[in-house]
Structure formats: structure tokens, C-alpha cells
Amino acid sequence: MPKVTYILPDGSETTLDARDGDSVMETAVKNGVRGIVAECGGACACATCHVFVADEFADVVGGPGEVEDDMLDGAVTDRREHSRLSCQIKMCADFDGLRVTIAPKQV
Amino acid sequence: MTNKILIIGAGQAGMQIADSLREEGFTGSITMIGDESQLPYQRPPLSKAFLYGEADEESLEFRNQKFYADNNIELVLGDAVVNISTTENGGVATTASGKTIEFDRMALTPGSVPRKLEIAGSDLDGVLYMRSLADARKLKERWEAAKNVVVIGGGFIGLEVAAVATKAGKNVTVLEGADRMMARAVCPFTSEYFKNAHERRGAKITLNARISHFEGANGKVSGVALEDGSVIPAEIVMVGIGVLARTEVANLLGLELANGAILVDEFAQTSNPLVVAAGDAVMLPNPTGSEGLVRLESVQNAVDQAHVAAKTLLGKRESYHALPWFWSDQADIKLQIAGLSTGYDQTVVRGNPDEDSFSVLYYKNGRLIAVDAVNHVSDYMAVRKCLTNAQTIPADAAADSSVALKTLVTA
Ligand SMILES: Cc1cc2nc3c(=O)[nH]c(=O)nc-3n(C[C@H](O)[C@H](O)[C@H](O)COP(=O)(O)OP(=O)(O)OC[C@H]3O[C@@H](n4cnc5c(N)ncnc54)[C@H](O)[C@@H]3O)c2cc1C
Ligand code: FES
Numbered sequence: 332m333p334k335v336t337y338i339l340p341d342g343s344e345t346t347l348d349a350r351d352g353d354s355v356m357e358t359a360v361k362n363g364v365r366g367i368v369a370e371c372g373g374a375c376a377c378a379t380c381h382v383f384v385a386d387e388f389a390d391v392v393g394g395p396g397e398v399e400d401d402m403l404d405g406a407v408t409d410r411r412e413h414s415r416l417s418c419q420i421k422m423c424a425d426f427d428g429l430r431v432t433i434a435p436k437q438v
Numbered sequence: 439m440t441n442k443i444l445i446i447g448a449g450q451a452g453m454q455i456a457d458s459l460r461e462e463g464f465t466g467s468i469t470m471i472g473d474e475s476q477l478p479y480q481r482p483p484l485s486k487a488f489l490y491g492e493a494d495e496e497s498l499e500f501r502n503q504k505f506y507a508d509n510n511i512e513l514v515l516g517d518a519v520v521n522i523s524t525t526e527n528g529g530v531a532t533t534a535s536g537k538t539i540e541f542d543r544m545a546l547t548p549g550s551v552p553r554k555l556e557i558a559g560s561d562l563d564g565v566l567y568m569r570s571l572a573d574a575r576k577l578k579e580r581w582e583a584a585k586n587v588v589v590i591g592g593g594f595i596g597l598e599v600a601a602v603a604t605k606a607g608k609n610v611t612v613l614e615g616a617d618r619m620m621a622r623a624v625c626p627f628t629s630e631y632f633k634n635a636h637e638r639r640g641a642k643i644t645l646n647a648r649i650s651h652f653e654g655a656n657g658k659v660s661g662v663a664l665e666d667g668s669v670i671p672a673e674i675v676m677v678g679i680g681v682l683a684r685t686e687v688a689n690l691l692g693l694e695l696a697n698g699a700i701l702v703d704e705f706a707q708t709s710n711p712l713v714v715a716a717g718d719a720v721m722l723p724n725p726t727g728s729e730g731l732v733r734l735e736s737v738q739n740a741v742d743q744a745h746v747a748a749k750t751l752l753g754k755r756e757s758y759h760a761l762p763w764f765w766s767d768q769a770d771i772k773l774q775i776a777g778l779s780t781g782y783d784q785t786v787v788r789g790n791p792d793e794d795s796f797s798v799l800y801y802k803n804g805r806l807i808a809v810d811a812v813n814h815v816s817d818y819m820a821v822r823k824c825l826t827n828a829q830t831i832p833a834d835a836a837a838d839s840s841v842a843l844k845t846l847v848t849a
Contacts, residue, residue, distance in 0.1 A: 357497065363505040365461065370741055372480040376765035376774060378819070398772065398815050404844075405819025 333427040337382075339366050340435040349422035355431060356380040356418035366433040373418035378402040381434035384413040384420075388429050392420060408434035441466040443751060444531060444541035446519050446687055448472025450480070450737055451547035451717030453500045454744035455751075456511045462752055468511045469539055471531075473518035476571060477503065482737060484574040485598040486767050489581075490605075495571065514539075522690050524712050543751050546688060546700065546708065546715040547744070550681035550735065555590060559652025564659035565675045568595050577676065584673035585609060588662045590649065592619030594766040596678030597636065601769035604640040611670050612636065613647035613662065615679075623764075625779065628798055628810045631791045635771055681735060683719040696721040699733050704757040706747035714750050716743040725760045726778055726807075736764045761826050770794070774818040777808030777825050788839040789814055797821075799836055806830045820844040 332348035337359055339345070349358040359367045368379035375398055384392050392415065395403055399419050403410045417431065443459065445452045448470045456470050472478060479498040487493035506513050514537065521532040528542045552567040554560070564584075566577050577599075587603040589596040592614035603610045612619075618629035633643050648665035652675065661669040683699035694701045694709035699721040706714045706722070717740040724732045725742075739762060746758040763776040771794060782800040789796030797817035800808040806825065811818035820843035824831055831846045 353497065361499065361502045361505065363501060363508060370737060371765060372482060372737070374482065374486075374765060374767065376772075377763075401815035402819060404816065405823050 333422050333424055333429070335422060335426070335429045335431065337364050337366075338430065338432040339364075340433055351423060353422055354418045355382065355420040355422060355429070356416075358422065359417065359433075364433075366437070367417060368437040369418060370438075371418075375399055375402060375416060375419060378406045378416060379437040380417040381406045381408055381410075381437060382415055382417045382431040383411055383434065384415055385430035385432070386413065388426070389413045391425055392429070395419065406434065407436045407438060440464075440542045440751065440753070442528075442540060442542045443468050443545065444539055444543075445470040445545045445547060446531070447547035447549055447684075447717070447719075448474070448478045448513065448515065449547060449549050449717065450500075450740040451549075451744045451747075452545065453478045454741050455545045455547065455714075455716065455748045456509075457501075458745050458748035459751065460509050460511070462748060462754070464748075464752055466542075469514060469541075470511060471514040471517060471519060471533065471539070473516065473534075474570060474572070475516035477501070477506075477513075477515070479571060480737075481569070484571065485568055485595050486602070488574055489578065489599065489602045498571070519687055522687055524691065524710060527712075529712060542712070544713045545747055545751060546693075546713055546719070547717045547740075548684035548687060548719050550683050550718040552677065553680045553682055555649075555677050555679060557649065557651050559654055559659065562652055562654040562659040563657055564654075564673055565652060565677065567677055568599065569681070577674065580674055581606075586671045587611075587674045587676065588613060588670055588672040590647075590662070590675060590677045591615075591679040592632075592643070592645075593678050593680065594620065594623070596676060597632065597768050598766060599676050599678070600636060600641050601639070601771070604636070605769055609671075610641040611662075611672075612641055612643045613649060613664075613670075614643065614645050615647055615649075617645050619643070619645075623775070623779075624810050625782070625785055625798060625800070627785065627787060627791075628812070631796070631812065632768075632771075632773075634791075635794065636768070639769060681718065683721075683733070685719065688715070688719075696731055697733070701731075704746075704759075705750045705755055706743055706758065707750055714747040716740065716747040722758065724778070725758050725762065727759065728778070728781075732778070732780075734762055736762065738763050761822065763822060770813075772813050772815070774811045774815065775808065776811075776818060776822040777806075779808035779810075782807060784833060786833050786836045788817060788836065788843075790839075799831070799833070801833050804833070806833075806836075817843050820847070823847075 371377035784801040809821035
């Protein structure tokens with residue numbers, strides 16, 4: 332199972348094993364990692380699952396799709412270079428070791 | 439002193455109350471009881487990703503088993519509260535299986551049930567509803583074999599199922615009793631777009647439909663008969679004609695109702711001081727600050743009202759003010775709504791419905807109050823932010839679709 336590390340707004344870190352194909356959002360929420368709100372449950376309709384992908388993973392993970400890009404424009408924490416909606420990043424072996432920082436404000 | 443909290447109804451709102459109680463630092467006992475047997479799960483994907491086969495049952499769960507253990511939330515599943523009484527400082531609930539659960543305070547989040555269509559043949563196999571995972575499984579079991587699908591009711595859930603069915607190459611007919619679709623939620627312009635859009639994708643749509651009865655053979659539905667004598671073949675009939683609040687427990691407690699739903703105030707407090715309620719089953723003061731009571735059947739409302747309810751349970755009073763929002767995914771059409779359009783007196787259309795991308799802005803007394811955005815996320819997000827900040831966008835300027843809405847926001 333690929334691992335993903337969440338860096339919380341207070342600086343603490345949590346590492347979890349992700350089920351292959353589960354999103355970075357689902358993995359966090361199901362395990363009770365706070366900070367990712369994910370009101371719409373992954374439908375790319377709320378922008379409350381905003382994360383910043385660590386620089387070293389930005390290329391392999393890639394940028395947002397078109398809908399996600401427009402949603403990010405309206406996210407409560409202003410977007411940065413490697414902003415993504417975590418419900419749109421599906422975990423796979425290539426992303427093993429992924430590090431994401433949870434945006435400080437989601438709602 | 440509140441030590442024992444009971445949550446009746448383990449769905450979107452119940453789950454959120456449990457989570458918010460822990461987030462707020464509550465260390466007493468939390469018991470959440472639900473009459474469905476699976477771990478609490480999300481309903482929206484049932485008529486979307488789950489039906490497409492893109493999401494499995496496990497992926498619908500809000501949290502994994504470990505979360506409930508870690509957070510000391512006792513789950514009682516597959517059991518319903520059938521009896522309950524309260525005194526001045528607490529109460530006791532009895533379940534169908536005979537369990538008794540004592541509590542100091544209680545949250546009622548029972549959701550709703552589909553309104554039933556009671557006509558001849560309505561008990562035939564293949565006449566289905568869509569509220570629960572059990573309902574969705576029934577639909578899926580019959581899905582492959584069905585060539586003809588009739589959807590009764592042109593609301594969000596019906597149209598989502600219709601979209602999945604047309605995409606799967608089935609013959610799809612939507613029968614809507616009113617003269618337009620989604621009439622309660624959107625303006626005639628948006629209704630008209632959705633009719634055309636579903637027709638372009640292969641569905642047949644009949645407005646003002648008058649249904650007589652269901653026809654069947656060997657206990658299975660075979661068609662829907664209309665009052666004009668015609669029969670539309672169907673191996674699956676999906677009935678989506680609205681929902682009714684579940685009020686069994688509320689009635690046992692004698693809680694005050696309004697329009698058949700549990701009446702609460704802006705703190706999610708019911709007429710019983712020990713009991714809060716949230717989600718689909720309640721009637722609440724309009725959270726946008728406008729006059730009157732509303733019923734909101736959406737994830738946003740269940741979640742946001744649950745936060746308020748959890749605080750009330752802990753004696754922290756915070757009134758419910760939020761911008762309602764909603765989404766519906768119908769094949770490649772993404773509808774997003776922010777605000778409540780009730781009482782609008784002007785609309786502005788931006789973009790092009792023929793290209794499946796546009797938005798309708800709703801105004802009342804010259805101020806923006808809501809948006810329907812169809813594959814137009816930038817307008818949706820601009821309005822959402824604008825209304826959250828109690829700002830507006832002048833209608834005349836908004837009419838120019840070439841200008842980005844977010845640049846037009848004013849106080
Ligand atoms: C198919 C479908 C698609 C949807 N799509 C969207 C969408 O795209 N966007 C959106 O915003 N909303 C959508 N919704 C609406 C959204 O799911 C609901 O608004 C939300 O689930 C309401 O939460 P709730 O907690 O009030 O009720 P529920 O989630 O229904 O939870 C209530 C639970 O309480 C249980 N219960 C009731 N009485 C008792 C009792 N006496 N004892 C024990 N348990 C009891 C019920 O069985 C149920 O499990 C959709 C709903 C459905 C059905
Ligand atoms: S969970 Fe709603 S956009 Fe990601």
C-alpha cells in the first residue's frame with residue numbers, strides 16, 4: 332500500500348497507508364485526519380479538501396484538471412503553485428511517500 | 439452536566455454531530471444508532487459514481503471502523519429506536535432488538551424516506567426508489583438486464599439515474615407530472631436547458647405526464663401505463679417524486695412539527711430542551727437570514743447544521759448562518775447551485791446553454807441571491823464567495839459574459 336504523509340496546519344505530521352485507488356482526501360478523512368473537510372465527499376464540488384503537494388512530488392502528481400482548477404480559484408485559502416484538491420489525487424504505487432500540506436482554512 | 443449523548447440516525451448529519459462533539463472536546467460517551475447495517479455512508483454517489491460502477495461500497499463510508507473506536511464513538515447499527523421517553527434531565531431509548539440506552543441529551547438525525555407512488559402495480563418487482571444503499575443495490579442487480587428504464591419524477595435524483603441509464607445505452611423515458619423539471623429548485627430557463635440536454639443525450643422526456651398504473655407479468659413490472667392509454671415498456675421504474683421527513687421518534691416525544699418535518703430554531707434546538715435535530719428531517723429558520731422557515735435536503739445543510747447542533751448540545755450557543763449550496767452531476771453536466779433563489783424577481787444568463795456551459799444569476803430587489811451554474815465552475819465559485827461575504831454583483835455588468843464575474847464583486 333502506498334504511503335502518504337499529511338502535514339497539518341499546526342506543523343504535526345501523520346503518515347497513513349492508502350488503499351490503491353483511494354484519493355488522498357478519502358485516506359485522510361476515513362482515518363480521522365482533521366483539516367481536510369471534504370464536504371462534498373469527493374465530487375469536486377466544494378473545494379474544502381485543499382492541499383499543497385510537496386515540491387518533489389509536484390511533477391509526478393501533476394497539476395489540476397479544468398474543473399478542479401476553477402474550483403481552486405475559489406478556495407478559502409488562496410491557491411499556491413502546487414495547490415490541488417486532494418479528492419482528485421488517486422493514490423497509486425508511483426505516489427508512494429507522497430507528502431501534502433493541508434491548507435490552513437477550508438471553510 | 440452532559441455526560442451521555444445519544445444520536446439517533448447514523449447518516450450525514452448524525453456522523454457530523456459525533457465528529458464535531460469530539461472536535462469540540464467532549465469527552466463523555468457518544469452512542470450513535472442507525473437502522474441500516476453498514477458503516478455510516480454518503481448517499482450522493484448512490485445515483486452517480488456507485489451506479490456507474492466507479493465507486494464500491496467501501497468507498498462510500500464516511501470513516502473506517504477504527505475511527506469510531508479511536509474516537510470512542512459507540513455505533514449501534516442495524517437496530518432502530520422504537521421507543522423513547524425523557525424526563526427533565528435525561529431520557530431512555532429502547533431499540534427494536536430490546537437494547538435500552540440512557541442519555542442526558544439527544545440528537546435526532548433520522549433523514550427522510552422517499553414519497554411512495556401508490557397506484558395499481560406499485561408492488562411489482564422492478565418498481566424502485568433511491569434513498570439507501572439497499573435501494574441502490576436493488577437497482578444495480580436489475581441494471582444489466584434492463585433495456586428500458588422509466589424514471590418517474592424529473593428531480594435531481596431521477597435525472598441523475600436517467601443520465602447514467604442513457605449513457606449505458608438503455609431506452610430512457612422521464613415522466614414529469616409538472617410542466618417543467620426540477621421546478622422547486624430552479625427557474626424555467628434552467629429547467630428548459632435540462633430538458634433539452636437530456637433529450638440530446640437520448641432520453642425521452644414527457645412533461646405534464648398523467649400516470650395511470652404499472653403493468654406487469656409474473657410479479658415483475660413490464661411497463662408504465664399513462665392515462666391516455668399508451669404504455670411505456672420498462673423493466674426498471676425508478677420513482678423519484680420527493681421525500682418525507684422521518685418523524686417516528688419525534689412523534690414518540692411529541693416534538694413540535696412544521697409541514698411534516700421536525701421544527702428547530704437557529705440553534706438546531708427542538709421543542710424539547712434536551713433534544714437537537716439536524717439534516718433532511720428538519721424545518722429550520724432560513725439560514726441566509728431571510729424570513730421564514732425552510733427545509734433543505736442537502737449535504738451542506740446536514741453538515742453545517744450538525745456543527746451548530748453539536749455546539750448546542752455542549753451549551754455553546756452559535757446560531758446557524760450559512761450559504762446553502764448544492765450540486766448534481768448528470769452525465770457530463772455538472773450543476774452547482776449556491777444561495778436560495780426563492781422570491782427572485784430578476785435573472786441574468788451568462789454563457790451559452792447550447793454549448794452546455796452557462797450560469798443563471800438570481801436577483802431580488804437588485805441584489806444577487808443565488809446562482810445555477812452548469813459546467814461553469816468559475817461563476818459558481820465567484821458567486822459563492824461573493825454571497826458568503828455578503829457582497830453582490832451588479833446585474834447589468836454581469837450580463838456581459840466575456841467579463842469574469844469575480845472582477846465585478848461589490849459591497
Ligand atoms: C441518491 C441520493 C443522491 C443525493 N445527491 C446529493 C447531491 O448530489 N448533493 C447534495 O448536496 N445532496 C445529495 N443528496 C442528499 C443528501 O444525501 C442528504 O441531504 C443527506 O444524506 C441528509 O443527511 P441526514 O443525516 O439528514 O439523513 P441520512 O443521511 O438519510 O441519515 C439518516 C439515517 O438515520 C436512520 N434512521 C432514521 N430513523 C431511525 C431510527 N428511529 N432509529 C435508527 N436509525 C434511524 C436512517 O436509516 C438513515 O441511515 C442525495 C441523496 C440521495 C438519496
Ligand atoms: S471533497 Fe469536495 S472538492 Fe474535494
